[in-house]
Amino acid sequence: MSIRIREEKCVGCGRCADVCPGTLIGFREKKAHMDYPKDCWGCVSCVKECRTGAIEYFLGADIGGNGSTMTVTEDGNILHWKIRKHDGTVKTIDVNRQDSNKY
Amino acid sequence: MRKELDIKTKKADVLIIGGGTAGCYAALTLSEQSQLSVLVAEKAHIKRSGCLAAGVNAINAYILPGRTPQDYVDYAAKDAEGIVRNDLLLTAAERFNEVTAHMERLGLVILKDENGNYAARGNRNIKINGENFKPLLASALQEADRVSVLNHVNITDLLTDGGKVYGAVGFSVLEETAYILEAQTVLIATGGASGLYRPNNPGFSRHKMWYPPFNTGAGYAMGLRAGAEMTTFEMRFIALRCKDTIAPTGTIAQGAGAKQVNAKGEVYEEKYGLTTSERVYGTVKENLLGNGPCYLRTSGITKEQEDDLLKAYLNMAPGQTLKWVESGKTPGESDVEIEGTEPYIVGGHTASGYWVNTNRESTVKGLYAAGDAAGGCPQKYVTGALAEGKIAALDMIRHYRPAGAAETEEPFASQEAGARLRKQARRYLAEYEKIRNEADPPFSAEELEEAMQKVMDAYAGGIGCHYEFNEKQLAAADERIAQLIELSGHVGASDMHELLSVYELKERLLVCQALIAHLRSRKETRWHSFQENMDYPKRDSAYEKYINSVFEDGKIRIIERELVKEAVYEHKDS
Known part of the structure; x- marks a missing residue:
């Protein structure tokens, strides 16, 4: 499990690098770069922080991942979680920050 | 030779090491209830650092209507087979609800029933949306008066003199800068220790673990090196996941x-x-x-x-x-x-951590511990971390004597002590330079970390041994960890991130050394899986006591202590 940063979408704002709890994200040619992919905890802080949807979260093959990716965009209190499966289908789950967990 | 690190010096009344749940809440308490200046040193960024980076699903330590804090103490004591501090559990439990109410005021969403009461999940839990728990806490702290936050600064060593703390030293993980931080009161809120054992997924996903892989036992290690007493490391935590x-x-x-x-x-x-x-x-x-x-x-x-x-x-x-x-x-x-999972040392779930008095002060004067760093108070979880941060902060306020007042203990104030402290700081900073200039190191920090995890897995009850160990295996673990500690003295770092890795390795190795000594000293099996000694597979009432430790001359000295029955515990002897 780790993240991939889409260079073409990155605007180099540095929010992801600032917030990563492992300080694992650096810069290459003014774009964010995951310097230590094996050291990622998978907390998705950077994915939430990114304003351009440039960061994709995925499960490594060693923990059963098969190429799907996850992104999240914020719209006020709503978090739109988007899972793009490897076959191209997309599942979106919306979570309202004002709603408590039922469990 | 590399260019030497720039040195920055900062002063505050209180230094908080670690800006996670406990550290942030202690800082917030100090800001709201005193005029003390506070410096928070956080090795990442307080917005998402610590255990709550991804969020938390429930408040798992709460006193529901019809129940009392004492009920919580009884539950936690039973779950831990009696090796707990009732005074610590009770004082934390008495504050679970007030800190929860405070978090709700800061914006935490808590599920309510039709009568407006919090909806219960089980006997001690309430339902929340904790995705943004840490950002809520961090943004409250950004607005707090007299609090400065040093993000991306990693603390390595405490400055002490005559059994009293006077500050700490560390370095930026981004810039070539070292820090000398002076304070007469210091809170350790660095969390517990992960990464000691071979993890569930040792390959690409090695850091997909239960506990934050960035909590490396730094607080335990710097405390041990400064002479602070630790307790119950042998009660490891293994999560079912x-x-x-x-x-x-x-x-x-x-x-x-x-x-x-x-x-x-x-x-x-x-x-x-x-x-x-x-x-x-x-x-x-x-x-x-x-x-x-x-x-x-x-x-x-x-x-x-x-x-x-x-x-x-x-x-x-x-x-x-x-x-x-x-x-x-x-x-x-x-x-x-x-x-x-692999075993962890974590005071929020088990009773491992600093040996503290009821006010969460350690055996080093002026040095406090809260949250996962503090021992004796298992199952405290998030609300317990908040409560302990608050308890420590309130005691700091009670004991603080303003600078210039009689009997003040202004750090670095007296000429002699000041000279000793500055010399101590220089010695620690020289160690940074030594690591940065290590020529041709035989092994990398990553290689030694892997070796450490393999030793702990095979000889100190890791996943590979179904969490079981015996005396001979522990002796082998001790010997091999000692070898790795020796090797870790010759690891180099070409940038600040690597310097961080070297310190994290050293911290973990020292925690392993202490953990093995603790495991060898409890000659019974008190908790299945958490501490499963195959040479002593049964519980033994002779071990209804605490196993504590201090670090002296490179060795761990074990101190056995009788169970504390009093409502308030004060440090008396060493």
């Missing part, structure tokens, strides 16, 4: 009422007992009996329940939701496979 994603199981077990079943579909949890350690132990045993894999029986839950579970996990462990969706095996259709 969803296989592969290492996501929490409590949400499924308590929230959806799923039972633990083996591959034959038999419910096995009653067979082994229901304490935290027995739930792990039962799963290990069922696998050894050939009855694995083990699962939480979720199949058959309603579509609505399933949708709620997918959302709940997005708020704390999104990898599990991704796994359900991408595999197509949703919890309503397939049971969720479970496994035990």
Whole structure:
């Protein structure tokens, strides 16, 4: 499990690098770069922080991942979680920050 | 030779090391209830650092209507087989509800029933949306008066003189800068220790672990080196988790009422007992009996329940939701496979950590500990970390004597002590330069970390040994960890991130050394799986006492202490 940063979408704002709890994200040619992919905890802080949807979260093959990716965009209190499966289908789950967990 | 690090010096009344849950809340308390200046040193960024980076699904330590703080003490003491500090549990439990109410005022969403009371989950838990728990705390702190936050600064060593703390030294993980931080009161809020043992997923996903891989036992290590006493490291914590994603199981077990079943579909949890350690132990045993894999029986839950579970996990462990969706095996259709994690040292779940008095001051004067760093108070969880941060802060305020007042202990004030402290700081900073200029080191920090995890796994009761060990294995572990400590003195670092890795390795090795000494000193099996000594497989009433330790001349000295029965505990002897 780790993240991939889409260079073409990155605007180099540095929010992801600032917030990563492992300080694992650096810069290459003014774009964010995951310097230590094996050291990622998978907390998705950077994915939430990114304003351009440039960061994709995925499960490594060693923990059963098969190429799907996850992104999240914020719209006020709503978090739109988007899972793009490897076959191209997309599942979106919306979570309202004002709603408590039922469990 | 590399250019030497720039040195910056900062002063504050209180230095807080670690800006996680406990550290941030202590700072907030100091800001609201005193005029003291506060410096928070955080090795990442307080917005998402610590245990709550991804979020938290419930408040698991809360006093529900009709129950009392003493009920909580009784529950936690029973779960820990009596090796707890009742004074610490009670003082934390008395504040669970007030800190929860404060978090609600800061914006935390808590589920309420039709009468406006918090909705209960089980006997001690309430339901929240904790996805943004840490950002809420961090933004309150950004606005707090007299608090400065040093993000991306890693603290390595405490400055002490005559058994009293006077500050700490560290370095920036981004810039070539070292820090000397002077303060007459210091709070250790660095969390517990992960990464000591070979993890569940040692390859690409090595850091997909239960506990933050960035909590490396720094506070325990700097405390040990400064002469602080530690307690109950031998009560390791092993979490029962969803296989592969290492996501929490409590949400499924308590929230959806799923039972633990083996591959034959038999419910096995009653067979082994229901304490935290027995739930792990039962799963290990069922696998050894050939009855694995083990699962939480979720199949058959309603579509609505399933949708709620997918959302709940997005708020704390999104990898599990991704796994359900991408595999197509949703919890309503397939049971969720479970496994035990590698062992951790973590005071929020077990009783490991600093030996503190009721006010959370350690045996080093002016040095406090809270949250996962503080021992004796298991199952304190998030509200306990907040409560301990507050308890420590209130005691600091009570004891503070303003600069210039009689009997003041202004750091670096007296000429002689000041000279000694400056010399001490220079010695620590020289160590940074030595590591940065290490020529041709035989091994990297990463290689030695892997070697350490292998030793701990094979000889000190890791996953590979089903958490079991014996005396001969512990002796082998001790010998090999000593070798690795020796080798860790010759590791180099070409940038600040590597310097951080070198210190994290050294911290973990010292915690391993102390842990092994603790495991060797409890010659019984007090807790299944958490401390399973095959040479002493039964519980022994002679060990109804604390195993404590101090670090002296490179060795761990064990101190056995009688159980504390009093309502208030003060440090008396050493």
